[in-house]
Amino acid sequence: MKQEEERKTGRYAWLYGVIAGGCVAAMQVGVGLLQVEGEFAIMMGAAQGLLVCSLTVICGSIMEWLLVPLPADEEDMPVHPARERIREYETAFRNLAESFTGIPATGGMKVMENQGGAAVLDMSAKTDLLWNTRLEENRAAVAVQLNEMAQIMTDTVEHVWDTRTDGNLEQHLKKKLRAMGLLVHGVLVYQQENKRQEVYLIVNTRRRRCVAVKEVAAVLSRLMKKSMMPAKDSRAFVGGERTTIQFVERTNFQVLYGIEKAVKGKEQISGDNFSLYHCREGQFIAALSDGMGSGINAYKESELVVDLLEQFLEAGFTMETAVRMINSALIVRSEAETFSTIDISSLDLYTGVCGFLKVGASTTFIRRENWVETISSTSLPAGMFQKLDPDMASKKLYDGDMVIMVTDGVMDALPAAHQEALMKDIIMEHDTENPGELAAYILGRVRQYQDKEPVDDMTVLAVSLVKY
Secondary structure, X not given: OHHHHHHHHHHHHHHHHHHXXXXXXXXXXXXXXHHOOHHHHHHHHHHHHHHHHXXXXXXXXXXXXXXXXXXXXXXXXXXXXXXXHXXXXXXXXXXXXXXXXXXXXXXXXXXXXXXXXXXXXXXXXXXXXXXXXXXXXXXXXHHHHHHHHHHHHHHHHHHHHHEEEOHHHHHXXXXXXXXXXXXXEEEEEEEOOOOOEEEEEEEEEOOOOOEEHHHHHHHHHHHHOOOEXXXXXXXXXXXXXXXXXXXXXOOOEEEEEXXXXXXXXXXXXXXXXXXXXXXXXXXXXXXXXXXXOOHHHHHHHHHHHHXXXXXXXXXXXXXXXXXXXXXXXXXXXXXXXXXXXXXXXXXXXXXXXXXXXXXXXXXXXXXXXXXXXXXXXXXXXXXXXXXXXXXXXXXXXXXXXEEEEEOHHHHHOOOHHHHHHHHHHHHHHOOOOOHHHHHHHHXXXXXXXXXXXXXXXXXXXXXXXXEO
């Protein structure tokens, strides 16, 4: 029975590949016939269709090979960490695919009316050039995705091989946790590149008891001789149902944050969007995106950027890769020009190092004791060109340091010749350890330089690093 299912899966992989290849071939032939000679268009479309068909089958077979050795999703069997990671990748790619559905299907044809009122098709040289450019951008976006798929498969295999059982730790835990009414069914240990460890315990209680996960973490810490804590979004108690609990090494820092916003003029909604969340264990992300213009359209663009950014970073992409893929999505999803800034601060809560990535974003400020440092950007917003050149920097932060991120509307409200200097003075005026109070004070002081309602959306985001 199992062999029959595997054979069916293989046939489906080929079927999916043929369908995908056929669709791409038909699309390329249709577009090509509008611009080049028929024979060349058919050859080009067939070649690209064959390529997509082959890649679909190969990628599907590799993913099937990766998933077969892992435990099945049964009610009494906990989900393997590697399977969860693959699902995160799947979710991220589905969100990117949805953003591509806005690609125009007009084929670059411009409809005009002549003097007699009849509709004719005008294929100008300029339209041809624009459409060819769009096709090249689409192909470049696909190439980026295929490269990332290759890297994802490599990372997934490494994650599977680096996740191992620990018999000694399992035996010691069984003895220690049995007295607490817990049954240990398995222990998986994942060794990261930076020597930090993650532990996955497969446990349940006896006689319908409930045991706090923090108590289990305390026992694990004593056995491993390092401070361990439950992972983010972990359940608080272990019950009679068998489950997998993830434990990670305790971070050295925690974060406090605050945000303050003002909407342009008489608009009802801000075109700025932000994200504040723990991406992976020990990594905190603060992100700002300013959509082009204001109102609902700007809000939708910046919301798309923030949503995709969260998905990609959660799945394990690097900041630079995530931003490049979002840029491709903005370029190909619509005929209209849509731009958005991207401003990311990524805090490592183990080391205190903060990575900054800016795409057309305003200056970021770092407050430390009696001085303020700036992180500036000269790059253009995302969605303008396929080739993206983000500004990146890294700074070591210490206990009590604050990162202040603002959108263009905040800086543009200050006199043009002294914007950064005035912002530094404003930041140092209010001696507070509360990031929420500082964000509110900054926005209030900046608005004093305006005689009327804001001429652009304004957002101030402050993040403070605090040592445990």
